[in-house]
Amino acid sequence: MRPDCPRCGLHFEREQGYWLGAMTLNFAVTEAMFVVVLVATMAITWPDVPWGTLLIAVLATNVIVPLVFYPISKTIWVGLERGVRSRLDFAG
Ligand SMILES: [Zn+2]
Structure with a gap:
């Protein structure tokens, strides 16, 4: 990333x-995706849940999502920070 x-x-x-805010955002999105994959797979395949495949899928989710979302989380964080700062500057 450019400075x-x-x-x-x-x-x-x-x-x-x-970048702590971006890291927090990245973590929250990753864990949300983890829960979506876990619960959706269990709901669709119940009662014959493929636990081994599901384990691989959720592990892959917890590796791939934070890598893919890393630059996006930084972009969103800069946007949030700039947006809040501009409002504070306007109010103050
Ligand atoms: Zn610019």
Whole structure:
């Protein structure tokens, strides 16, 4: 990831620990996907749940989703932070 926006020059990592919000967002989305895969597979295949296949599927979910969602979570976090900051600047 570039340290600054190539269009407007915004420095992305504004302070140490800035990406903690993006990490939290990434974790929340990953665990939500984990629950969706787990519950949907169990609901569809009940009572003959393929536990071995399901284990592989949820493990793959917990590896693939955070890798794929990593850049998206950073983009969303910068957007959220900029949006809240602009509102605070406007109010203050
Ligand atoms: Zn920019």
